Amino acid sequence: MDYAATVIKQAEIDKYLSGGADFIDDAAIVRALESGKNPDPKRVRDILAKSLSIETLSMDETATLLNVSVPELLREMFSAAAQVKRKVYDNRVVTFAPLYCSNLCANNCAYCGFRSSNTVEKRRMLSAGEVKKEVEILAGKIGHKRLIMVYGEHPSTGADYIAETMQAAYSVKVPVKSGRGEIRRVNINAAPMSVADYKKVKAAGLGTFQVFQETYHRETYAKLHPANTVKGNFRWRLYAQHRAQEAGIDDVAIGALFGLYDWRFEVMGLLSHAHAMEKQFGIGPHTVSFPRIEPACNTPFATRTGHEVSDEDFKPLGCGLRLAIPYAGMIVTCRERPAMIREVIPMCTQRDASSRIGIGAYSDRDGGQETERQQFMLSDSRSLDEVIRELASMGYITSFCTAGYRCGRTGDHIMKMLRSGREGRFCKLNAILTFREWLDDFASPETKRIGDELIAKELSEVKTRMPGEFTDEMWTTLNDYYRRVASGERDLCF
Numbered sequence: 001m002d003y004a005a006t007v008i009k010q011a012e013i014d015k016y017l018s019g020g021a022d023f024i025d026d027a028a029i030v031r032a033l034e035s036g037k038n039p040d041p042k043r044v045r046d047i048l049a050k051s052l053s054i055e056t057l058s059m060d061e062t063a064t065l066l067n068v069s070v071p072e073l074l075r076e077m078f079s080a081a082a083q084v085k086r087k088v089y090d091n092r093v094v095t096f097a098p099l100y101c102s103n104l105c106a107n108n109c110a111y112c113g114f115r116s117s118n119t120v121e122k123r124r125m126l127s128a129g130e131v132k133k134e135v136e137i138l139a140g141k142i143g144h145k146r147l148i149m150v151y152g153e154h155p156s157t158g159a160d161y162i163a164e165t166m167q168a169a170y171s172v173k174v175p176v177k178s179g180r181g182e183i184r185r186v187n188i189n190a191a192p193m194s195v196a197d198y199k200k201v202k203a204a205g206l207g208t209f210q211v212f213q214e215t216y217h218r219e220t221y222a223k224l225h226p227a228n229t230v231k232g233n234f235r236w237r238l239y240a241q242h243r244a245q246e247a248g249i250d251d252v253a254i255g256a257l258f259g260l261y262d263w264r265f266e267v268m269g270l271l272s273h274a275h276a277m278e279k280q281f282g283i284g285p286h287t288v289s290f291p292r293i294e295p296a297c298n299t300p301f302a303t304r305t306g307h308e309v310s311d312e313d314f315k316p317l318g319c320g321l322r323l324a325i326p327y328a329g330m331i332v333t334c335r336e337r338p339a340m341i342r343e344v345i346p347m348c349t350q351r352d353a354s355s356r357i358g359i360g361a362y363s364d365r366d367g368g369q370e371t372e373r374q375q376f377m378l379s380d381s382r383s384l385d386e387v388i389r390e391l392a393s394m395g396y397i398t399s400f401c402t403a404g405y406r407c408g409r410t411g412d413h414i415m416k417m418l419r420s421g422r423e424g425r426f427c428k429l430n431a432i433l434t435f436r437e438w439l440d441d442f443a444s445p446e447t448k449r450i451g452d453e454l455i456a457k458e459l460s461e462v463k464t465r466m467p468g469e470f471t472d473e474m475w476t477t478l479n480d481y482y483r484r485v486a487s488g489e490r491d492l493c494f
């Protein structure tokens, strides 16, 4: 039996179809984008008001926003997108690191350096012991608390391998100045699985399951993903998040690789995905990613797709997503240049830093980041310390919070908290506590100085937002926890 046939469970696709159709209605997307042309400013402002009340937008409303080109209206959209983000998540930016575990892949995606036909790629799969070495650097030297572990799709790196390497990451405890460096949340970016396999990775302590559809445009999808591969099955991938939710994984993440097809169509595809998840489970995506395609080793297609997203379009693209799915976290990564990240960070909730994406690249400083071991190239290679300093100077507090998941604030529970703005209060308090931890354990003197100033400002802001948003009890607990964290206690959270 070929590999694809052993992986794909047709019954786990069919059960979600409606009259044999999936939730991507190409014709409806094209129609909505067409009828949204030349939008009326009053209608645009009404849609912004709806998004600001943290309601998911309709297809027509989103298509209207995606057609805005008047500079003044675009500025209003950017401002609304930043307000939405603040309303739901306050001014914190969660940070994480990618950990690429393997570049073995049975698929053959035209744009990817890991594709099976790329003979230049140096293949490697980390053992559990090698994963631990990577985590010792990430958690013990840099100070990360949250990882996204990344896997290709291959018989050797299925659910058992993923669970084993996740557990290896959690097992690392490195003595640092106060307490220990450790990973408190492991998210994964992996190929779609069956319900049974999702249960295995959930049992290993999975935080968020992330998989990108790459492109929601069927025809393009079929061209880029050969039909005889697992990934060639559009619907197996399309319902990956549904099956994960069915397996009890509350936090699932969606994304598209922008640059494979028209960016407006892809935004509408992501929104269709969020609608379908909300309809089926009452829970939308935990995060949305909007990476742009980057050059990759021996992969000429990646630099001439014909649908490249310009810098000019990137901000309206992110803004459209932010406004359309206002409760979702949004992730920008080191694929983007620092200047572009600064442009979009007001509407984003997460970013990575000090990232290395070669297999074994954190502990193998000599050769780990060579291009033949990477899926694509990065544009922001700054250290976590530099990134945190910059964010702090822009007024954003870096959060290492992993409390929501560990305190049961996931799934439909967190959806209600996000829509009402209540989760944002926890975000703020936990950001203060975890930022204090990191500043004391890992920061350079200059970053510590800027970070200390920011924390003082945050504490006084909490005080001024009492009693409306923060209660006396929260304030008392915050002060107690803060004093204890500053004295070396660790992992206190709301």
Ligand code: SF4
Binding pocket: 105, 106, 107, 108, 109, 112, 113, 114, 115, 116, 151, 152, 153, 231
């Ligand atoms: S995009 Fe993913 S599935 Fe496709 S070749 Fe690359 S690693 Fe494999």
